[in-house]
Amino acid sequence: MPVTITLLDGSEREYHDGVTGYDIATDIGPRLAKAAVAVTVDDAMYDLHRPIAQDAVVSIVTENTEAGRHILRHSAAHIMAQSVLALFPGAKFAIGPAIDDGFYYDFQVDKPFTPEDLVRIEAKMREIVAADQAFDRGELKLSEAIEVFSDQPFKREIIEGVDSGEGVGSDMVSVYRNDGFIDLCRGPHIPSTGRLKAFRVTRSAGAYWRGDEKKPQLQRIYGTAWESKKALDAYMVRLEEAAKRDHRKLGAELDLFSFPSELGSGLAVWHPKGGILRRTVEDYSRRTHAAFGYDYVVTPHIAKAGLWETSGHLRFYRDGMYPAMVLDAGENRKGEEYFVKPMNCPFHILIYKSRSRSYRELPMRLFELGAVYRYERSGVLHGLMRARGFTQDDSHIFTTEAQLGAELQSLLDFVLMVLRDFGFDEFEADLSTKPEKGIGDPELWVRAEEHLASALQSADLPYQVAPGEGAFYGPKIDIHIRDAIGRRWQLSTIQLDFGNPENFELEYTSSENTRERPVMIHRALFGSVERFIGILTEHYAGAFPPWLAPVQVTVVPVADRHIEYANSVAEVLGSQGIRVEVDTAVETVGEKIRRAITQKHPFVLVVGDSDVESGTVGMRVRGEDVEERGILLDEAARRIAEIVAPPR
RNA sequence: GCUGGCGUAGCUCAGUUGGCCAGAGCAGCCGCCUUGUAAGCGGCAGGUCAUGGGUUCGAGUCCCAUCGCCAGCUCCA
Numbered sequence: 001m002p003v004t005i006t007l008l009d010g011s012e013r014e015y016h017d018g019v020t021g022y023d024i025a026t027d028i029g030p031r032l033a034k035a036a037v038a039v040t041v042d043d044a045m046y047d048l049h050r051p052i053a054q055d056a057v058v059s060i061v062t063e064n065t066e067a068g069r070h071i072l073r074h075s076a077a078h079i080m081a082q083s084v085l086a087l088f089p090g091a092k093f094a095i096g097p098a099i100d101d102g103f104y105y106d107f108q109v110d111k112p113f114t115p116e117d118l119v120r121i122e123a124k125m126r127e128i129v130a131a132d133q134a135f136d137r138g139e140l141k142l143s144e145a146i147e148v149f150s151d152q153p154f155k156r157e158i159i160e161g162v163d164s165g166e167g168v169g170s171d172m173v174s175v176y177r178n179d180g181f182i183d184l185c186r187g188p189h190i191p192s193t194g195r196l197k198a199f200r201v202t203r204s205a206g207a208y209w210r211g212d213e214k215k216p217q218l219q220r221i222y223g224t225a226w227e228s229k230k231a232l233d234a235y236m237v238r239l240e241e242a243a244k245r246d247h248r249k250l251g252a253e254l255d256l257f258s259f260p261s262e263l264g265s266g267l268a269v270w271h272p273k274g275g276i277l278r279r280t281v282e283d284y285s286r287r288t289h290a291a292f293g294y295d296y297v298v299t300p301h302i303a304k305a306g307l308w309e310t311s312g313h314l315r316f317y318r319d320g321m322y323p324a325m326v327l328d329a330g331e332n333r334k335g336e337e338y339f340v341k342p343m344n345c346p347f348h349i350l351i352y353k354s355r356s357r358s359y360r361e362l363p364m365r366l367f368e369l370g371a372v373y374r375y376e377r378s379g380v381l382h383g384l385m386r387a388r389g390f391t392q393d394d395s396h397i398f399t400t401e402a403q404l405g406a407e408l409q410s411l412l413d414f415v416l417m418v419l420r421d422f423g424f425d426e427f428e429a430d431l432s433t434k435p436e437k438g439i440g441d442p443e444l445w446v447r448a449e450e451h452l453a454s455a456l457q458s459a460d461l462p463y464q465v466a467p468g469e470g471a472f473y474g475p476k477i478d479i480h481i482r483d484a485i486g487r488r489w490q491l492s493t494i495q496l497d498f499g500n501p502e503n504f505e506l507e508y509t510s511s512e513n514t515r516e517r518p519v520m521i522h523r524a525l526f527g528s529v530e531r532f533i534g535i536l537t538e539h540y541a542g543a544f545p546p547w548l549a550p551v552q553v554t555v556v557p558v559a560d561r562h563i564e565y566a567n568s569v570a571e572v573l574g575s576q577g578i579r580v581e582v583d584t585a586v587e588t589v590g591e592k593i594r595r596a597i598t599q600k601h602p603f604v605l606v607v608g609d610s611d612v613e614s615g616t617v618g619m620r621v622r623g624e625d626v627e628e629r630g631i632l633l634d635e636a637a638r639r640i641a642e643i644v645a646p647p648r
Numbered sequence: 649g650c651u652g653g654c655g656u657a658g659c660u661c662a663g664u665u666g667g668c669c670a671g672a673g674c675a676g677c678c679g680c681c682u683u684g685u686a687a688g689c690g691g692c693a694g695g696u697c698a699u700g701g702g703u704u705c706g707a708g709u710c711c712c713a714u715c716g717c718c719a720g721c722u723c724c725a
Binding site: 104112113114115203204205206207208211212213217218219220222248252253259261264265312313316317320342343374376377378379380381382386471472473556558559560561562586587588589590591592593594595596597598604606607608609610611618620625626627629 | 650651652653681682685687720721722723725
């Protein structure tokens with residue numbers, strides 16, 4: 001019986017029953033057939049050599065697409081499992097999916113894999129690839145499958161968990177076989193192992209079965225696979241590029257900050273240059289907050305246990321807090337417990353509560369650069385990105401419910417404006433809605449979520465709804481940015497809170513002279529100043545925009561006799577608020593220039609005899625590999641001042 | 649917290665199966681050179697080999713613990 005195949009361009013072709021994706025690809029063109037790894041048949045993915053029995057819309061999946069690489073990587077995972085089972089006969093294998101840029105497979109083995117084991121595994125994989133074994137698809141009844149995988153507990157657990165809807169047909173699962181190796185798998189796979197051309201086994205690490213800390217820890221081996229050697233190489237280069245931007249490395253190279261081990265993990269000290277960077281970011285933040293209706297407040301670092309009981313932190317978050325300091329304990333006195341703050345909210349709430357509030361005062365926006373301390377688990381620490389001590393640019397806004405919509409809208413505009421000022425222009429947002437156990441009036445949740453959504457829409461911000469992902473006390477918006485190399489970072493959060501106004505019994509007097517409960521908005525824009533600077537460092541690879549650069553200008557005297565003039569140049573620039581250094585080192589001009597460039601200073605001014613004589617400078621601008629000679633000092637100062645001016 | 653890897657000078661690293669001297673480059677300091685756009689030359693100094701214990705005739709090297717770092721897992725209210 002012939003079947004009609006509709007291609008993506010809408011054209012139709014007739015084939016005999018049992019035609020395969022490979023046949024169709026070959027029919028379209030030999031190059032397509034060569035690049036094909038699988039085929040989509042209506043909504044399903046088929047192996048290239050699986051017969052198509054019915055009329056269908058078909059498209060060929062080639063190896064140089066994300067979908068194609070996904071298949072390649074998944075097949076690579078199978079080959080990895082096959083290799084591990086061959087080399088470590090008792091190994092139990094769990095799951096092995098494709099992930100972004102690669103794949104992994106989880107194993108239970110007696111001893112964790114050593115780096116040498118990984119080398120052997122990769123070598124074994126190459127043998128299997130060289131043998132070019134065909135992947136054969138098969139279907140088994142659940143009972144048969146359990147038999148086949150009788151000595152593989154993880155596979156059995158998966159099979160036993162298969163719902164009738166999930167497998168193939170009602171009580172069937174699909175398996176793939178190549179050579180003697182068989183794995184439970186939905187497929188599809190590349191036609192044969194020889195198609196895996198460019199791959200590498202990269203590392204191993206522990207991982208919990210089903211991602212659950214309480215379940216056994218397995219050994220996960222990661223790998224990467226690409227459609228060609230060239231694509232693999234490009235990936236490795238990309239990794240190197242990312243490593244070069246690592247803020248921990250640049251932080252040391254540019255002398256911004258360090259993490260002295262004497263302090264304890266996750267606690268940074270900021271060096272003078274990092275201090276300038278921070279101060280510049282913080283000054284900008286204070287300035288813009290003041291200009292947009294925020295009141296700047298300051299609160300202490302510690303508070304008594306009672307405050308944290310009211311806020312709920314001690315109940316829900318105690319493990320994340322530095323432990324109590326017990327003060328004034330005596331023979332007959334229990335003493336008082338103090339905790340270092342992991343958050344600023346309760347303090348701002350106390351400011352709100354310090355006297356009775358009128359609706360006329362709302363929205364009330366309190367802003368603080370508040371240092372907080374959280375006892376993060378040691379394994380999650382990551383430079384400035386995840387530290388134990390950090391500074392939140394923290395705001396708490398108290399509004400009436402009627403004001404909520406307008407407030408969220410202007411708040412979102414404010415957030416985006418600030419992020420744009422720092423050079424980010426690609427944003428995505430998540431809107432997290434009411435979870436099962438969300439507290440408070442469900443109607444309020446609905447209205448609040450609508451306000452959040454319409455704020456996102458009016459800001460023209462693309463967003464995804466994360467149903468049920470909100471905190472128990474309110475829905476929220478998270479804003480992500482993309483950095484210069486396409487990585488996504490979560491920065492700002494706007495979090496509604498229906499809980500704390502209750503806990504702390506917040507009120508305001510309405511125009512009708514009734515007592516009402518305000519809505520509270522938590523809002524961090526950078527998240528943490530430290531983390532934000534970490535992200536800026538990686539985004540700009542250390543070459544900060546001129547207004548943020550710790551040193552904006554280096555003046556290089558050609559010879560000792562020009563130092564005096566160089567100093568006077570620095571003085572002129574410095575008097576205009578430009579951050580300038582004179583490099584008086586006994587070195588060649590070339591060396592001093594190189595130093596300034598390596599340190600990513602935006603401007604280098606070289607001064608020699610002719611400049612002393614005519615009051616000029618030679619100027620070199622970062623990123624432009626040319627120098628301009630004989631610019632009048634005033635002119636140079638004017639140009640530099642213009643470029644280093646903060647955005648607002 | 650868990651699994652694995654790691655910790656030698658300020659930085660990047662070398663130190664063969666435990667053994668005679670713990671080394672190099674860069675940075676630093678001191679000289680010389682007085683320089684015009686990405687590394688001038690020479691010299692000096694710098695390490696209780698993360699810390700503490702152990703094995704051994706002998707430990708940077710082997711074992712244990714602690715601290716710290718890296719990757720991943722889990723976590724991020």
